[in-house]
Amino acid sequence: RKEVEQDPGPFNVPEGATVAFNCTYSNSASQSFFWYRQDCRKEPKLLMSVYSSGNEDGRFTAQLNRASQYISLLIRDSKLSDSATYLCVAGGTSYGKLTFGQGTILTVHP
Amino acid sequence: DAGITQSPRHKVTETGTPVTLRCHQTENHRYMYWYRQDPGHGLRLIHYSYGVKDTDKGEVSDGYSVSRSKTEDFLLTLESATSSQTSVYFCAISGRDGDTQYFGPGTRLTVL
Numbered sequence: 001r002k003e004v005e006q007d008p009g010p011f012n013v014p015e016g017a018t019v020a021f022n023c024t025y026s027n028s029a030s031q032s033f034f035w036y037r038q039d040c041r042k043e044p045k046l047l048m049s050v051y052s053s054g055n056e057d058g059r060f061t062a063q064l065n066r067a068s069q070y071i072s073l074l075i076r077d078s079k080l081s082d083s084a085t086y087l088c089v090a091g092g093t094s095y096g097k098l099t100f101g102q103g104t105i106l107t108v109h110p
Numbered sequence: 111d112a113g114i115t116q117s118p119r120h121k122v123t124e125t126g127t128p129v130t131l132r133c134h135q136t137e138n139h140r141y142m143y144w145y146r147q148d149p150g151h152g153l154r155l156i157h158y159s160y161g162v163k164d165t166d167k168g169e170v171s172d173g174y175s176v177s178r179s180k181t182e183d184f185l186l187t188l189e190s191a192t193s194s195q196t197s198v199y200f201c202a203i204s205g206r207d208g209d210t211q212y213f214g215p216g217t218r219l220t221v222l
Contacts (some may be wrong), residue, residue: 023221046212
């Protein structure tokens with residue numbers, strides 16, 4: 001079983017749609033959680049950190065459920081520019097170790 | 111953007127040759143990491159460093175070595191490149207253990 005599992009998609013949605021990504025992690029000792037975004041042939045870039053209380057950044061909302069070891073990302077009012085691969089990340093169990101999911105591909109079309 | 115550069119950005123080499131990839135940061139961050147990214151596997155940690163001359167293995171360290179003689183530079187060496195090491199290599203930095211990592215632009219390595 002992979003340490004961090006994501007639905008690889010692809011998700012194809014029209015502009016303006018709301019889309020949700022889910023992710024599960026297997027290591028209950030994980031302490032830090034993130035969503036990264038990766039454009040084609042580019043490096044991963046931090047989208048947002050994920051906190052137990054949930055957090056929102058504009059159109060993006062992240063939630064963490066420690067009991068279920070589940071992380072989610074909600075994107076509202078999708079834009080063409082949101083098309084990318086979204087990586088779920090768990091870490092904090094040992095020296096700098098972040099474990100990445102394989103990513104969920106999102107394509108937003110006109 | 112975090113001040114991280116990687117060199118070279120692209121390299122084609124032959125099986126059996128040594129290859130060194132360089133990661134340079136201007137952020138004075140303590141932690142530096144080398145990952146490889148392959149289809150179907152996502153990002154996997156090769157080696158990491160938690161200070162000058164302090165390094166340790168990640169999950170896919172076989173066939174790779176690293177060195178860190180200065181805070182700003184972290185070198186990844188393939189002593190004898192194999193075709194299975196064809197990949198995209200990313201360097202990352204972090205100011206604190208387990209904290210957000212910032213990635214360099216990557217190096218595309220092809221081993222023929």
